[in-house]
Amino acid sequence: MYGYNTLNNNDKKLMLKEIGLETINSLFQDIPEPIRMIRQLNLPQPYSEWALEKKLVNLAKNNIHTDEYFCFLGGGYYNHFVPAVVDAIVNRSEFLTSYTPYQPEMSQGLLQALYEYQLLMAKITGLPIVSSSSYDGATALADAALMCDSIQKENKNQKLLVAKSIWPQYLEVLKTYMSGRKIEIEMIDYDIKTGMLNFDELRNQIQQENPVGFLFQSPNAFGIIEDIAKVTNICNNAKVISVLSFNPLTIGLLKTPGELGVDIVTGEGQPLGIHLNAGGSSLGILSTHSKYRQYIPGRLIGKVKDIKGNPAYSLVFENREQHVAREKANTNICSNQALNSIKSAIFLSYVGETGFRKLAMLNYEKTQYLMNNLLKLKDVELVFNGMVFNEFVIKFPISVKIIIEKMLSKKIFAGIEYKNISEIENTLLISVTEKLDKGDLDYYISSLKEILA
C-alpha cells in the first residue's frame, strides 16, 4: 500500500466491478502487447521518508552554498536577500498547488496577485503591458526577438542586431531560438575604452541591414550602464524596435527604460525575491507598449465584467495564445513562472518605493567601495571606464584561474572569469550585493592583496 495512492484493495474490487472488469490489467487492453513492459522499471526501490531526507541532505552537502562562502558572483544571478514574507506567502498551498486560473470565479485571489505583478512590474519597466510571464531573462529576450520579427516582418529584413555585450548565455539561447525561423543575427561591438555600445557601428548597421530590431543589455555583460536614451534615439529614427535586457533592481536608481524610449523591456526577475536555486527556476520579465499587445506572448490578466456587471479578474486576450490560436499563436508558452512572478510582486511591495531605492543605493555604494579599494592594489586595473551598478570587470597581472582557486581556499567565490574580452586576458567580473558587509568586502580586498603579493 503506497501513500500517494488512495485506493485500498476493497475499493479497487468494487470499482472494477462497476466498470465490468476483472483485473486492473484489463484496463490497459488498448495497449498492444508488443509494447507492454514485461519487466519492472529499473529505478531505485522506494525510499522511506527519512531515507529520502538523508539522500537529499547528503546531495545538498556536496554543494558549497552562498551562506558558506562569500559570494562575489553575478553574471545575471545575484545573491540578494529574499525577505521571509515572500516564502511565507508563496508556500501557502492555495497558490502553490493550483493550476493556471482557467476558472476565474474560483481563483480571484490568484488572478489578483498576478495582476498586481503586472501592475508593479510595469512601474519598473516604464511600459504598460507586462506578460505573466516568460521563463527567464534569456527566453524573455528571445521572446522579444520573435516579437520584433512578427511585428516588423512586412517592412524589414529578417535580421536582428544584437549587442555583443549581452550575457553569453543569453546570446546562446537567442541563437537557438532564431535558428528556427532563420532570423539572422548581426553583432554590434562595444567600445573598448568605455565598455559601452559602439554607437557608430550601431548607426551604420541599422542603416545597412534594415533589421527587425536591436537587442542590447544594460547594465551590460561588463556591468556597464548603457546610454539608453541614445540607443532608443538611434532606433526610433530608423523605425527599428529597440529591445532592452535589464536588471530590474537598477531601477531603484535609474530611470525606467520605458521613459527612455525602449520598445520592449525584458529581464531576469531573480534579483527580486527569488532564490538562486543554481540558476532556476527564475522569472522572465517581458513588457511593451500597448500597441504591441497583440504580439506579446504569455498570459495577460485583466479586468472583465461578471454577469452582474461587476468587475472581476480573468485571463484576457487569450486569442493570442496557443490554446486558442494554435499554430497561429505568437509563441507556444503555456506553463510559465506564475509563482515566481508573485514572489517578485511581494518583494516589490515589501521593499516599497523607498526601500527599492535604498536597496539599489546599497548595492551601488558597496560596489564602489570594493572597486575603489581593489584599484589601490598594485597592478589591478579596471578594464572599462564606463559607469557600473553592482559589478565590474578587473584585469589582473597574473592568471585569473589561479586567483579564483586561491580565493576559493579562503572561502571566497571571487568572481566570474571572462574568457574573451577582445584581446585582454585574465579578467574577472566581480559582483556585490547588499548581503556583503564592510567586513566581507575588506576580507576580499585583504585576501586578494595577499594572493597578489
Place this chain on the structure above:
Amino acid sequence: MYGYNTLNNNDKKLMLKEIGLETINSLFQDIPEPIRMIRQLNLPQPYSEWALEKKLVNLAKNNIHTDEYFCFLGGGYYNHFVPAVVDAIVNRSEFLTSYTPYQPEMSQGLLQALYEYQLLMAKITGLPIVSSSSYDGATALADAALMCDSIQKENKNQKLLVAKSIWPQYLEVLKTYMSGRKIEIEMIDYDIKTGMLNFDELRNQIQQENPVGFLFQSPNAFGIIEDIAKVTNICNNAKVISVLSFNPLTIGLLKTPGELGVDIVTGEGQPLGIHLNAGGSSLGILSTHSKYRQYIPGRLIGKVKDIKGNPAYSLVFENREQHVAREKANTNICSNQALNSIKSAIFLSYVGETGFRKLAMLNYEKTQYLMNNLLKLKDVELVFNGMVFNEFVIKFPISVKIIIEKMLSKKIFAGIEYKNISEIENTLLISVTEKLDKGDLDYYISSLKEILA
C-alpha cells in the same frame, strides 16, 4: 520608520490630536519621573534582514546537529523522523498566529484539531481524558503528582513514592514542584539484575507510608520495560494512585497503560512528530480516568451546543482553570503546547494504526540488532537483563568518557553517560531510532570495536 510599526508621522499627529495631546511622551504621564529611562536600552542596534540571517546562520553553524553526526542519544528525546506534512500544516498561519480559542465561533477548526488530539492521544494512553496540554514530559509528571495530592489529601499522608528509575531531569523537576506544597518524596529502588522496579520495596513502602501516589516510568531510565500490570495491581490494592511516565511510541507495540490499570498516564510527546530543538518546545501528555476529570490541569476541549442546538467545539470545564477558579485552580497553567499537540495528532494520523505499529517495530528491531552485535564485542556487557524497547545500558571495560570522545571524532554521538547506577561504573545509555539504517548501525559497531581494540 521601522517595519513592525505601522503608523507614519502623519498618523501619529492626527491621532495625538484626537486624544488631545501634543507629544507621544505625554502618553506616559502616569509614569513617575524617577523611574523613567533617561538613556536608550543597551541592546544591539537593529539588524537588517540579511544581517539577522547571517547572525543566526552563524550561531546555528556553531552547533553540530543530528543530520551531521550519527545520533545514538535518547534519554527521553529521540531523533525520530518528522513527516513533512506536520510542518506544512502547523506553519499555516491560521493556526500558528492564533491565540487560545476563547471565541469558539471563530475557531472551530482549531478547536477541532485540539479535540482530535485528545481523541487520538486517548487511544494511546488508554484513558479517556486527555488534557491539552502540559509543558513537557517532566512537568506533566509533576502535574500528575499534584493531582494525586489534591485527590488523596483527605485520606493519605502528604507523601509520594517515586521510582528511582525515572529520568534524572524529571526527578529534579518533581522535587522543585513538590517543594512548594511540602510533599515528601520517597524513592523506590530498582532491581539491580533486571533493572525493573523492586517490587518488594514498593509493597513495603506503600504499606508504611500510605502515600498519595506512586510515580514510575516505563520504559524506565535504563530503557527497561516495566511490568505495569504488576505495579497497578499493588497500587490498586492499597488505593494508591498509580502514575506512569511513558514513551508514547512504545504503544505501537505494547498494551496501553490505561488497559493495564494505570490511573494517570503522563509522557513526553516529542517522539510524535516534534523536532528536537535542543529539547524544547515539546509536549507534555497528561491523561486520566473520567472520575478524575475535575482534577486535571490544563485546557479541555469538548462538544457543546450552539444556540440553535447544533453541536460545536469549545473549551469546557473552565471552572477548573486559573482564569475562573483563580487561587482555587488545580494549577496555574494557561499557555500550553497547543501547536505541538496538533503536531502529534497529525503525526498519529499520518502513521495511522498500521504505521504506528511498524514504526515501533522498526525501532525495536534496530535496537535489538545493535545491542546483540555490541554484546559480541569483547568485555562489552549489558548492565540489566530486563526487556528494552529503543535504548539500553552498556557497561564498558574502559572510561566511557574516552569512548564518547573518540566516537565523537568519528562523527558519532555515542550515547549518554550514566554517572551513577548503583556501584557500576562506565555505563552508557545507547538509543536507536528508525532513522539509523543498517549501515549506520554497523558503523557504530565497527567504530566501537576499533576503539576498544
Place this chain on the structure above:
Amino acid sequence: MTPTILDRSRNNVSGHQIFDSYFSNSQLPIIKGIRDKDMKLGLPEVTEVEIIRHYTNLTNDAFGVDNGTYPLGSCTMKYNPKRNDKLSQLAGFQKSHPLQPKKTLNGLWQFMYEMQIYLAELLGMDAFSLQPAAGAHGELAGIYIIQKYFEAERKEQRNTILVADSAHGTNPASASMAGFECKIIQTDKQGLMDIEMLKKMLDTNVAALMLTNPSTLGLFEKNIIEIAKLIHKNGSLLYYDGANLNAIMGITRPGDMGFDIAHINTHKTLSTPHGGGGPGAGPVGVKQFLRSYLPIPIADKNGEIYFPNYKLPNTIGRIKANYGHIDVLLKAYCYILTNGPQGLKETTENAVLNANYLQIKLKEILPPVFNKLCMHECLLNGDILKVSAYTFVKRLIDYGIHPPTLVGAGCVYFSDDLGSAILMEPTETETKETLDEMVMIFRQILDEVKENEDFIKNAPHSKNVSQIPFMAQEII
C-alpha cells in the same frame, strides 16, 4: 460538524512510508504487555492527501493575526514576523539533541547567554533563566525562588502572597500551587491598587506582592515607587508579571520600579506566535541577590567559552526538562535584534498611542471605565449597549475582527462591577486605518442593534456554527 480525522478512517490505507528493507522481520517480540496483532488502538487510517485536505480545511475555519485585527486584551496579539519563524527552524537548532556533548552546542549556549543579557537589560534585572515554558510557568519559578529565598537566606516562614483583584488568574493560582496563601488587594476608584489596604495587609507573613504594571485594567500603577518601598520595608519581595511589558519597553523597567523578580511572556511582547494556545516562553529574571536561586542551568561565559552553568548554590532546581523553549526563544531573540533599542521603544509608543486612540474614538459607544489615558490597552464600559457585551462583540466576528477580551471570554478576570467591561488591546501593528475601520464597525453594529436587536443577539451569522452560550455545558 466537519468529520473528524477518525471519521475519515478506512481500512488498509495509510499516509505513511514506514519501512526499512533490511529490517522487515516483523515478528512480535515476547515482552510482558505486548499488544497482539489483532488488538487495534483505533488510530485512523488515512492517506496523505486526505490528511492535508482535512487539516487545511480546519485551518480555514480558524483565525490568526495574519487574518485580521485581533484586539484581545491582555494577549498582545501583534504581528509575528515571518523571518523569525524561518530562522528558528535552522537545522543547527531544530535538529540538535539536548544531551549532546556540551562542546557540540556552542551556538546554543551563546544564543542563550546573549538572550539572557538582552532580557535583563530590557527588564532592568540582573540575571535571567530561559527555562520557564510560559508566563504562568515563569510566575511559578518566581514563587519558588521567593519560597527558597525565605527558607535559605532569611530563615523565615512567610506564607502569604498578595495579589491585586485585577490580577490575571495565573497570579493567585501560581501562589497557591506553591502552597502559599493568597490574599487579594482591592482596586480603588481610580483603578489603582488600594494602598491603604495594602498597608493594612502587610505583616511578617507576607512573602511577596505580585503585580503587573500596567495592570490588567490598562493603567499604570503610578504609586509603584511607594508600593515598592512599603514591600521592601516589610521585608517582602516584589514580583512583576511581565505580560504587559509591551506598554513600557524603553520607557521604564520593572527593575527600576523596584521589582525583585519578573517574567516576560515572549508570545506577547516579543512577538512569538501563540500557536492557538502555545508554546510560548516565560523567561524569569531576578536582581543580583537572587541570582543563585534561578532554575538550572543558565548559560554562562568564561572568556570566549559559553557553557551551561549548573552551579547556582541556592537554585530552586529544574522547573522543566532541558533549557527552555529554544524554538520559541529564537524568535524572540530575532525580534529584539531586528528592532534594536529604538525600535522596541517605538513599539511601545505606538502600542500606547493606538490604545488611546481607540479609547477616544469609541468613547461615545463604549466610554472608558476610568476616565483617563490608558496604556497599551483600554478598558471600556459596555453598560450602555442595548445588548450584552457578550453578544455585541460576537457580531464583530461577521466583520472579520476578533472580539476583544470580556469576562469569561479571554484570559482576564474582572470583579463584578466590571461585569460588562471590554478590554481592547490593538497593539502597535494595527494601522490607523484598521482602527478607524474597527470604530466604524462598532458604530454600525450599534445601528444594527437598533434595527434588529435579535439579529445581533444571535450573532455571528457567517460561521459554521451559531453563537455558543457563555460557559456552555458540555454534551457527550
Place this chain on the structure above:
Amino acid sequence: MTPTILDRSRNNVSGHQIFDSYFSNSQLPIIKGIRDKDMKLGLPEVTEVEIIRHYTNLTNDAFGVDNGTYPLGSCTMKYNPKRNDKLSQLAGFQKSHPLQPKKTLNGLWQFMYEMQIYLAELLGMDAFSLQPAAGAHGELAGIYIIQKYFEAERKEQRNTILVADSAHGTNPASASMAGFECKIIQTDKQGLMDIEMLKKMLDTNVAALMLTNPSTLGLFEKNIIEIAKLIHKNGSLLYYDGANLNAIMGITRPGDMGFDIAHINTHKTLSTPHGGGGPGAGPVGVKQFLRSYLPIPIADKNGEIYFPNYKLPNTIGRIKANYGHIDVLLKAYCYILTNGPQGLKETTENAVLNANYLQIKLKEILPPVFNKLCMHECLLNGDILKVSAYTFVKRLIDYGIHPPTLVGAGCVYFSDDLGSAILMEPTETETKETLDEMVMIFRQILDEVKENEDFIKNAPHSKNVSQIPFMAQEII
C-alpha cells in the same frame, strides 16, 4: 473587488529593514539616466503586517489541490507531496549560484545525472536534458532537435510537422514557432488518429509527427506501432508529448512505442506543484542517435566524478540559461524515489481506474464521447444537459470542486463537434469516496437544473464574483 496592494499604499511607511550602518551616504551618483530623488516609480508603501494580511486574504480566494478535488482534464492535478517541497529548499541547492566553480556543485551534477537516468528509464529513451522550463519548452527543444537533425545529419529540407487535431495547442504552436509548417490530422470516429489520412500526408516534407499517447481525448492510440513504422519509413521522426504520461508509467514507454524524442511535464505526472501557472519543468529525452543534439549542458559522469558536459557536437545550443528548474526538478526526483518502480506503476493503474470509474458512474448524465474504456481521463458528452456545459460546471464551484476541462476553460482544444465535451481527470490521489461524492453532486446539480434552471445558469453563487462569461471582454 479587494483593494490592490497599490490601493493600500501610504506615505512614509514601509515593510522593509534595508540599511547598512556603514554605507549610509546616500548621495545619488552621477550616471546618465539617474532617477532624481523626487521621481517616484509608484511602488506601494505598506508595512509587513499589511502585506501578509493582503496576500493571506488573496490566497483564501484561490483554490489548490490541497483544498479539494481538481479534475481538470489534461492537467493531472494530483496531490503534491509536502516532503518534496521541503527537501527542494535545502540551502545546499536553494542558495547555490549557477556560476560557482564546478567542483563546488558536485551535489548538483550528481542529482542531475541521476535524474536524467531515471527519466530515460521511465520514458524508454536513452538520454535526457533537464533544461526545458515547461512542457511547451520541451516541445520547442524537441522541434529544434528535429530541425538540426535534418540539417546536420540528413542534409534535407523538411518543413512540415504533423499534429493531431486533438493535440494540445502547444504542439502546433511549437512547430510554427520554430518556422515549420503545421499540418493537422483528423481524429476518426473511434477517437483515434485517422491512419489513412496520415498515410496520405506523409511525404518528404514531413519532418515529424507530434503525438501524445494516450491522446487528449483520453484514448490510447492503439495503432501506435503502425504509425511509428509509417513515420520512420518516411524518414520522419516521431515526437512524444509527455503530458499524459500518468496513464502509462511502468505499463508502456514512449521509447518502446517507437518515439524518437519525448518530453515530460514534471508538474503533471511527477507531482510538482503548478504554482498557479508555473514554474514547472519539461525535460526532453531522445534516442541515442539524437543524444548529441540535446541542449547543453547535460550532466555527465567520469568514473566517480559528475560534471556538466558541454561537448555535444550537434547540440541545438542552449534553450534557457543555466541548467533547468532545479528547485522543481528536485521535487520530481523525490517523487520518483519515494514511489519506486512499483509505486509509479500503481499510480498509473489507480489513475486509470479512477477515470474509468468516474466515466461509468457518470454515464447517465454525461455519456462518454467514445463508448469504451478510457485511460487516465475521460471525455464526456455534455449535450444532454439542459444547460450548457459551461454553466453546468460552474455550479461545481459552489460545492468546492474545481470544474473539469472544457473548450475555452482549460488547456485543451476540441474540434467543433466536441463543443460541449467535458474532459475529466481525477488522478490517482482522489479516493473512491471523493469520486462518489462528485458523482452525487453532478446528480444533484442535474436536479437543481430541473428545479431552477436560471439558478444554475448563473452559478457560482458562493464566491466573491458572479459567473464570468466565456472569453469575456476586457474592461479598463
